[in-house]
Amino acid sequence: MxxxxxxxxxxxxxxxxxxxxxxxxxxxxxxxxxxxxxxxxxxxxxxxxxxxxxxxxxxxxxxxxxxxxxxxxxxxxxxxxxxxxFAGPALQPAAPRARARMNQLIGIADAYAYPALVWGVYVERVEKPERDMPANEAAIAAALPPARICLAAMAELMGEGPWLAGATLSLADLHLAPMIGYFLKAPEGAAMFAGFPALADWWARLAGRPSLALLAAEE
CATH class of the missing domain: 3.40.30.10 (Glutaredoxin)
Known part of the structure; x- marks a missing residue:
């Protein structure tokens, strides 16, 4: 489009x-x-x-x-x-199946990844201690299995990539990026993510983009 x-x-x-x-x-x-x-x-x-x-x-x-x-x-x-x-590079695939895959990944991010990766792991392990609040270890333990399912689903749907929805960067990559970025700040998140080499390569490509570097500089 x-x-x-x-x-x-x-x-x-x-x-x-x-x-x-x-x-x-x-x-x-x-x-x-x-x-x-x-x-x-x-x-x-x-x-x-x-x-x-x-x-x-x-x-x-x-x-x-x-x-x-x-x-x-x-x-x-x-x-x-x-x-x-707005003008600029298209961030939604033109092909129906690739666009459907993009939307599927965004749906996974909102329904499953955000609650597990961000609230269940990052907030409990990183954000709460930064505010002198104790982490809820039971909440972290409960969030790790669905977090693993999310990563496995992303890796499977990504296929040969190099981006989540195929050959070009899409809204799916940008939708998941902040969730993954926070998840990786938790030791449990970083250790789990390392077990998915294709996703680790994807993240390396994405994290090197100026848009991600701009957000990282503000942290």
């Missing part, structure tokens, strides 16, 4: 830099070469997000997005809009 450049001011992305889903949107914007204003919104602030934020996202989650008066929420809708509305 060819992208059509949409006229108007630079888009605005509402959310916090730590958020996996804000990071996904930022990666897609960076890969498309789209300048974007990020407006800080912390949903974990003591009083929650600003009251007027629910006009942008009625469920009070992040990110939300606006471009020339057009508002969106839900990361998948945002990233597909950015890919289709």
């Amino acid at each position: 060819s992208a059509a450049t949409v006229a108007g001011p630079p888009p605005r992305l509402f959310g916090a830099s730590y958020s996996v889903y804000v990071r996904i949107a930022r990666l897609v914007l960076a890969e498309k070469g789209v300048a974007c204003e990020q407006v800080p919104v912390d949903v974990f602030a003591p009083d929650g997000p600003p009251p007027d934020y629910r006009q942008r996202h009625p469920f009070g989650r992040i990110p939300a997005f606006e471009h020339d008066g057009f508002r969106l929420y839900e990361t998948g809708a945002i990233t597909r809009y950015v890919d289709e509305a």
Whole structure:
């Protein structure tokens, strides 16, 4: 699918830099070469997000997005809009089967990888101790088996690659990247990931891209 450049001011992305889903949107914007204003919104602030934020996202989650008066929420809708509305390299395969594979991988990421890799492992093993909170060892132990299933599924669906949905970088790679990046910060995550050589090679290719390097520099 060819992208059509949409006229108007630079888009605005509402959310916090730590958020996996804000990071996904930022990666897609960076890969498309789209300048974007990020407006800080912390949903974990003591009083929650600003009251007027629910006009942008009625469920009070992040990110939300606006471009020339057009508002969106839900990361998948945002990233597909950015890919289709702006010039730059296409991030969705044109072939129906490859596009279906991309969407399948994104679905796996949202439904299974995010709860296990991020909340079950990274938050418990890395983020909580950084905030002087004890890790829930039972939660980590419970998250590791589904995390392994996620990695095995990704490796199988990836096939010969070199990217998750085939020969070219797609939204699937960028959707999973922040989840994998956080998972690898946990010793259990790094050890498990090393057991999937094809994924390790994929991550090395992805982590070397300027878009990923930009996020890494902010950590």
